[in-house]
Amino acid sequence: MKANEYYKTKLVNTVNQEWHLDGTVTIRIYKEGWKRTYTFKARKLYEKDEVILEDEDLMEEVV
Amino acid sequence: MVKGWKDFTVPITIEAVTIETLPIDVKTQTLGTVKIDVAAQTLGQLNVNITASAITLNVNVAASAVTLNIKTAVGEHVDTDIVSSITLGIDIKAQTVGNIAINIAAQTLAQLNVNIAASAITLNVNIAAQAVDINVNIAASAVTLNVNIAAQAANVNIDFKAQSISVKLVPDWGAINATDIDLEGTVSTSSGTAATAINYTVPTGKTLLIYDFSVTMWSKDTGVLGILYNQSSDLILFRIGSLRGAHIAFAKPKRLSSDQILHVDVVQNSGASEYVSAHAGGILI
Numbered sequence: 640m641k642a643n644e645y646y647k648t649k650l651v652n653t654v655n656q657e658w659h660l661d662g663t664v665t666i667r668i669y670k671e672g673w674k675r676t677y678t679f680k681a682r683k684l685y686e687k688d689e690v691i692l693e694d695e696d697l698m699e700e701v702v
Numbered sequence: 703m704v705k706g707w708k709d710f711t712v713p714i715t716i717e718a719v720t721i722e723t724l725p726i727d728v729k730t731q732t733l734g735t736v737k738i739d740v741a742a743q744t745l746g747q748l749n750v751n752i753t754a755s756a757i758t759l760n761v762n763v764a765a766s767a768v769t770l771n772i773k774t775a776v777g778e779h780v781d782t783d784i785v786s787s788i789t790l791g792i793d794i795k796a797q798t799v800g801n802i803a804i805n806i807a808a809q810t811l812a813q814l815n816v817n818i819a820a821s822a823i824t825l826n827v828n829i830a831a832q833a834v835d836i837n838v839n840i841a842a843s844a845v846t847l848n849v850n851i852a853a854q855a856a857n858v859n860i861d862f863k864a865q866s867i868s869v870k871l872v873p874d875w876g877a878i879n880a881t882d883i884d885l886e887g888t889v890s891t892s893s894g895t896a897a898t899a900i901n902y903t904v905p906t907g908k909t910l911l912i913y914d915f916s917v918t919m920w921s922k923d924t925g926v927l928g929i930l931y932n933q934s935s936d937l938i939l940f941r942i943g944s945l946r947g948a949h950i951a952f953a954k955p956k957r958l959s960s961d962q963i964l965h966v967d968v969v970q971n972s973g974a975s976e977y978v979s980a981h982a983g984g985i986l987i
Contacts, residue, residue: 648905650986652880658889658898671880684901685963 640701641694642668642677649701663692673699873913876985883910883986885964888979893972896929899980900966904958912956912984915940916949917968920977926970928980930956933963955984 645651646668653669653676664684669676680693818825829836840847851858860869876882887900899917904910917928927943939956942948958964968978 647903650881650883650905650908652883654883654885654900654902656885656887656900656902658887660890664898664901685903 640697641679642666642697643679643681643691643694645677645697645701646679665693670699872911872987873985876987881986883984885966885982886979887966887981888977889968890975890977891968891970892975893970896967896969897978898965899928899968899978900964900982901933902964904960904962904964905986906960908960908986910958910962910964910984910986912939912952912958912964912982914949914951914981914983915942915956916947916981917942918947918979918981919970919972920979922946922970922972922976924970924972924976926968926978929967929969930982931965931967932958933965934958935962 643666646654646666649670651668651670655667657665657667659665661682663680663682665678665680666684667676667678675698677695677697678693679691679695682690682692816825838847870878873882885900885902887898889897889899891897912930915928915930917926919926923946925943925945926947927941928948929938930940930942931938940950940952942950964982966980966982968980970976970978
């Protein structure tokens with residue numbers, strides 16, 4: 640599962656959002672028990688024409 | 703023993719198919735043991751009237767179904783007002799027991815010990831006494847204890863003596879069980895212009911309760927404002943602002959329902975572009 644999908648559908652414990660001047664946002668997520676954080680980058684987050692620019696694969700057991 | 707006669711034994715064997723009435727009247731001062739074995743297929747009624755001052759009555763019933771009515775000599779049910787003390791032992795080893803109704807109307811009841819070793823049980827206890835002390839000792843490793851008190855006045859004393867337990871509120875349990883969430887966002891924003899610092903959609907099936915909210919300027923002691931906004935319902939939940947930063951812990955949490963969007967805008971008036979951060983902490987239930 641990709642970090643973006645997990646973020647939007649599952650429970651995470653920590654979210655860091657960094658909003659850039661070009662309107663994109665870098666989001667780093669972490670859930671209790673994970674070995675590390677995961678990051679994805681989006682333009683127009685949650686909007687109809689949202690574009691995912693970068694998206695890490697989760698190296699964790701997804702439940 | 704007949705007066706003046708030696709002890710004797712009189713065996714009596716009755717082989718009649720039916721006997722309507724068999725009256726036996728024993729008036730001896732003492733009577734050692736009377737054995738009565740009734741092997742009849744059906745027995746309409748067996749009346750036993752005992753007027754002895756003290757007696758032990760052992761009744762062993764092996765029937766598949768039996769109704770056992772116990773009445774005193776005055777026709778009342780056995781209770782602690784009639785006999786000075788009574789020990790009532792009930793040992794149920796059935797695999798399943800439907801309902802057990804116990805109604806105690808005694809004026810005083812010294813002690814009622816209930817020990818339940820069942821793996822699962824629902825125990826409903828309704829007490830209408832005007833005054834009652836209830837000691838509940840639970841040794842189970844996991845338990846759900848629902849207590850509903852309808853009294854107009856009640857004192858609830860909770861005494862935790864264990865070193866390893868404490869009373870935890872919802873945010874504490876959220877952190878312990880990892881259902882908490884910290885949403886942190888940072889944006890470089892022009893002076894006087896609102897900018898998005900946090901944008902988050904509540905996962906389907908979850909409810910977000912926000913317990914604290916803060917906004918922070920990175921490098922200047924100028925005014926900064928944070929706006930907690932439910933984008934889905936187009937409602938502002940809370941605004942907070944001050945010089946350099948501000949924080950609040952909500953006594954009543956802000957709620958966002960499943961699939962609703964939490965949006966945090968920040969505004970600063972330093973006269974130049976500055977980094978501003980915001981934080982919303984809560985739990986997902």
